[in-house]
Structure formats: structure tokens, C-alpha cells
Amino acid sequence: xxxxxxxxxxxxxxxxxxxxxxxxxxxxxxxxxxxxxxxxxxxxxxxxxxxxxxxxxxxxxxxxxxxxxxxxxxxxxxxxxxxxxxxxxxxxxxxxxxxxxxxxxxxxxxxxxxxxxxxxxxxxxxxxxxxxxxxxxxxxxxxxxxxxxxxxxxxxxxxxxxxxxxxxxxxx
Amino acid sequence: xxxxxxxxxxxxxxxxxxxxxxxxxxxxxxxxxxxxxxxxxxxxxxxxxxxxxxxxxxxxxxxxxxxxxxxxxxxxxxxxxxxxxxxxxxxxxxxxxxxxxxxxxxxxxxxxxxxxxxxxxxxxxxxxxxxxxxxxxxxxxxxxxxxxxxxxxxxxxxxxxxxxxxxxxxxxxxxxxxxxxxxxxxxxxxxxxxxxxxxxxxxxxxxxxxxxxxxxxxxxxxxxxxxxxxxxxxxxxxxxxxxxxxxxxxxxxxxxxxxxxxxxxxxxxxxxxxxxxxxxxxxxxxxxxxxxxxxxxxxxxxxxxxxxxxxxxxxxxxxxxxxxxxxxxxxxx
Numbered sequence: 001x002x003x004x005x006x007x008x009x010x011x012x013x014x015x016x017x018x019x020x021x022x023x024x025x026x027x028x029x030x031x032x033x034x035x036x037x038x039x040x041x042x043x044x045x046x047x048x049x050x051x052x053x054x055x056x057x058x059x060x061x062x063x064x065x066x067x068x069x070x071x072x073x074x075x076x077x078x079x080x081x082x083x084x085x086x087x088x089x090x091x092x093x094x095x096x097x098x099x100x101x102x103x104x105x106x107x108x109x110x111x112x113x114x115x116x117x118x119x120x121x122x123x124x125x126x127x128x129x130x131x132x133x134x135x136x137x138x139x140x141x142x143x144x145x146x147x148x149x150x151x152x153x154x155x156x157x158x159x160x161x162x163x164x165x166x167x168x169x170x171x172x
Numbered sequence: 173x174x175x176x177x178x179x180x181x182x183x184x185x186x187x188x189x190x191x192x193x194x195x196x197x198x199x200x201x202x203x204x205x206x207x208x209x210x211x212x213x214x215x216x217x218x219x220x221x222x223x224x225x226x227x228x229x230x231x232x233x234x235x236x237x238x239x240x241x242x243x244x245x246x247x248x249x250x251x252x253x254x255x256x257x258x259x260x261x262x263x264x265x266x267x268x269x270x271x272x273x274x275x276x277x278x279x280x281x282x283x284x285x286x287x288x289x290x291x292x293x294x295x296x297x298x299x300x301x302x303x304x305x306x307x308x309x310x311x312x313x314x315x316x317x318x319x320x321x322x323x324x325x326x327x328x329x330x331x332x333x334x335x336x337x338x339x340x341x342x343x344x345x346x347x348x349x350x351x352x353x354x355x356x357x358x359x360x361x362x363x364x365x366x367x368x369x370x371x372x373x374x375x376x377x378x379x380x381x382x383x384x385x386x387x388x389x390x391x392x393x394x395x396x397x398x399x400x401x402x403x404x405x406x407x408x409x410x411x412x413x414x415x416x417x418x419x420x421x422x423x424x425x426x427x428x429x430x431x432x433x434x435x436x437x438x439x440x441x442x443x444x445x446x447x448x449x450x451x452x453x454x455x456x457x458x459x460x461x462x463x464x465x466x467x468x469x470x471x472x473x474x475x476x477x478x479x480x481x482x483x484x485x486x487x488x489x490x491x492x493x494x495x496x497x498x499x500x501x502x503x504x505x
Contacts, residue, residue, distance in 0.1 A: 001175050020220070059278065061207075063207070067178075110273065113277075125265070147275065
């Protein structure tokens with residue numbers, strides 16, 4: 001069954017008719033040609049499809065497109081500004097934080113969303129008592145990024161990349 | 173995936189009417205479980221009624237020290253709420269111990285307790301499963317049982333409930349406000365989920381078309397000293413083998429009161445009332461905690477399985493309860 005919806009994707013407005021069964025991931029890739037969100041597991045287990053929906057990281061593979069009518073979606077493509085890479089993307093390059101690169105757009109979107117959550121004081125399971133104020137140490141980054149799998153095992157460089165980006169993005 | 177119609181009404185009464193009128197209709201919250209089931213063929217509704225705009229996304233003070241949590245509040249916001257972290261740390265810890273940051277942003281307060289078992293046979297439509305298809309048999313009995321029940325199972329089903337949040341809510345005597353065709357009612361959270369018995373296809377006591385509006389946390393000063401401890405196969409992003417939600421009131425080395433629930437071991441969050449009773453008035457010691465666990469688990473029944481069975485859960489849960497209570501009792505107040 002078809003239904004109409006409007007979306008803003010990477011700063012551009014779209015209006016289209018989609019099947020109610022279509023996920024946001026399939027809409028982005030197959031209808032809009034946005035290939036940075038990847039279809040890894042397609043079951044919400046790997047994080048390769050992570051995008052920002054209304055500023056929050058989410059899994060596009062488990063989002064029905066029709067349920068996000070009117071949303072603002074940002075993919076890894078849309079993070080760059082005026083030709084300059086987003087600090088998180090630049091940090092991934094600087095730290096060699098990937099090998100095959102398939103999980104990378106999801107990792108980067110997830111890190112961007114995570115750093116915003118951290119800046120707002122959101123706790124994590126690594127913060128044993130959520131009432132305390134966490135620091136973004138190795139365990140915090142690993143816990144907060146645990147929804148993004150890397151089969152190449154580039155975690156050893158992903159964690160410092162995220163920490164580096166956090167330092168650069170912190171208000172000075 | 174079977175075609176379905178989609179509605180997103182702006183009010184709960186319309187949502188309830190739509191689903192109640194159609195036996196093949198379902199509610200959609202964050203979709204983290206249902207959308208996966210659509211893909212797997214575990215669910216095949218002909219109408220999906222999105223209730224994220226029909227229910228509240230706010231957490232409000234009840235004026236007496238309790239909190240009313242709207243059904244549409246995302247798990248991540250609930251875990252971050254300062255009132256929840258201060259008054260009911262067990263709730264924040266339970267939420268943060270489950271899923272991933274992305275999933276917690278999507279999943280809702282009303283949807284989380286209604287997620288379905290992660291029993292591998294339930295999710296694999298090529299294997300018999302009494303929960304998915306009544307009367308087809310149980311593939312888990314004698315199969316892979318690591319994630320299965322040791323309490324309250326039946327000959328039809330040994331599945332466990334996967335929610336961490338639900339374990340905390342069961343321990344705290346939360347109440348679920350629901351709206352159905354017959355009107356609004358409150359259900360004690362401990363009575364929301366069922367044991368499998370002869371009808372493992374039914375996870376909860378909700379009628380078809382009944383919608384969770386809010387989950388209410390009662391005032392409970394002792395919950396300021398509460399915790400959730402989860403044991404799992406990975407350090408993060410994995411379901412519980414066993415888990416404990418607990419709140420204690422300890423004074424002068426004596427346990428005055430306790431609230432305890434277990435996760436990962438039954439078809440529902442397992443409120444451990446026998447353990448609570450055994451603790452009241454007992455010295456705050458490992459011996460008391462162990463005795464409380466043993467009292468509660470006296471009726472536990474391990475499953476044999478091709479993976480070696482799940483008898484290990486009885487000792488693991490005993491130790492997890494002891495460790496949780498010991499930490500809580502020693503916590504500064």
C-alpha cells in the first residue's frame with residue numbers, strides 16, 4: 001500500500017510516495033541514492049545503517065519510512081559543511097579508524113549522536129552510578145559505541161578517533 | 173513482508189478503536205522489535221497503528237514523590253531523566269544495560285515491556301514454536317537453553333522475557349495505565365506479564381486493542397538505594413543470562429525492607445517475594461542474602477539442552493543477588 005510523505009534529507013526537502021513496508025534505509029538508498037547508510041544485518045544488530053533522525057542517532061533499518069513523515073534525516077553524507085569534513089569524519093581519517101570502511105558511515109553518525117548525548121549529560125552503563133558525571137575515557141566510548149560493530153576490528157583506532165573528535169568539538 | 177495499512181492517529185482513543193476493531197491490527201511504538209518481526213515473518217499484521225503521537229512523551233511528577241512516564245517517552249530520555257536517576261537508579265541502570273544507544277533512542281516506555289522473547293526458535297519461522305504458532309510444539313525444550321527459563325516454565329514454553337526495564341518496574345511496584353475499548357484501567361506491573369502455562373502465545377494480560385498510556389512509579393523512598401545488575405555473554409549490547417533489580421532499606425546492620433526482581437530466568441519479570449520476606453529483619457550479611465536467594469530458587473528447574481543445559485543459572489543468579497545486595501547495603505546513604 002502506497003502512502004505519501006515528506007522528509008528533509010541532508011538539508012534537502014523530498015516529497016514522495018512509498019510502500020508502507022519500506023524502511024527508511026531502503027528509502028535513502030534505493031529512492032534517494034544516499035548510499036552512505038549501509039545495509040549490514042538489516043535487523044538492528046550491527047549499526048551500519050545509523051543515521052541522525054531529528055538530531056538523534058537511530059537505526060534506519062528498523063525505522064518504517066512512513067513513520068518518519070516530516071522528519072529531518074542526516075546521513076554521513078550530510079555531515080560535511082562547505083566542503084570541509086565533519087570533525088568526527090576527519091578524526092577517523094587522522095586515526096586510521098577503519099579498514100574496509102563498510103561500517104564507517106554508521107560509526108561516524110553514531111559518534112556524532114553519541115557526543116551530543118554526552119554533552120547533554122546523558123549517562124551510560126559504564127558510569128556505574130548514573131548520578132555521577134562521566135568522563136569520556138576508553139570504557140565510556142566503548143560502551144556508548146557498542147551498537148556499532150566493525151568486522152575488521154578497527155576498534156583500537158575508533159576509540160581514540162572519537163575521543164580526539166570530542167576534544168576538538170568541546171566548547172573552548 | 174505482507175502488505176499492511178498504516179495509521180498514525182493523534183489521540184489514544186482513535187488508536188484503540190482502530191486496533192480493537194481489527195483482529196489483525198497491531199500497535200507500533202519505536203518499532204525496534206516489531207519491524208524486525210515483520211521482516212522475519214514472525215508478525216504479519218494487516219494494519220499498523222503508530223501510537224507515538226497518540227500517547228504522551230513526558231515524564232511528570234505526581235506531586236507525592238512518584239513519576240508518571242508517558243508511553244512514548246524514549247528509553248534514552250527516561251534513563252537520562254535526573255528525577256529517575258535520583259529516585260529510582262534501578263530504572264536508569266536497567267535501561268542503560270540494555271540494547272544500544274541507537275535502539276534506546278527509538279524504543280519507547282510502553283513498547284519496551286511489550287517486546288517479545290528473543291528465543292531463537294520463536295524468531296525462526298522454520299522451527300516449531302508454541303508461542304509463535306499455538307500447538308506446533310516447543311523446539312527450545314532439549315535444544316539451546318542458555319537463554320531460557322529456570323522458573324515458572326511450562327511443558328509448552330520455556331522462553332524468557334527479554335526486557336531489563338520490566339525487571340526494574342516489577343521490583344518497584346509500578347502500575348501500568350491502559351486504555352481499551354471498555355475504558356481505562358490500572359494494572360499492577362507485576363501482573364502485566366503472564367507465565368506461559370497452556371497459552372504461551374499470550375505474553376501479557378492485555379486485551380487485544382488495549383494500549384499502554386503510561387507507566388506510573390509510586391513514591392518509594394527506599395528506591396533511592398536501588399540497583400540493577402546484569403550478567404551477560406558480552407560486556408555490552410547483549411541480553412541477560414540472569415539479572416537482578418533490587419532496592420533495600422538497611423539500618424543498624426539489619427535489612428528493614430527489600431524489593432527484588434529477577435530477569436532472564438522466566439516468562440515474566442520474576443518478583444522475588446519469598447526472598448524479600450526472608451530478608452526482612454535479617455542481618456545485612458552475605459549469609460542472609462544467600463539464604464534469600466536459595467529460598468526463592470528452591471523451586472527452580474533447570475533445562476537440559478544440547479548446549480549443556482542451563483543449570484548454571486541457579487548458582488549464577490544466587491551469586492548475582494548476593495553481590496547486588498552486598499553493594500547496596502554498603503552504599504553510603
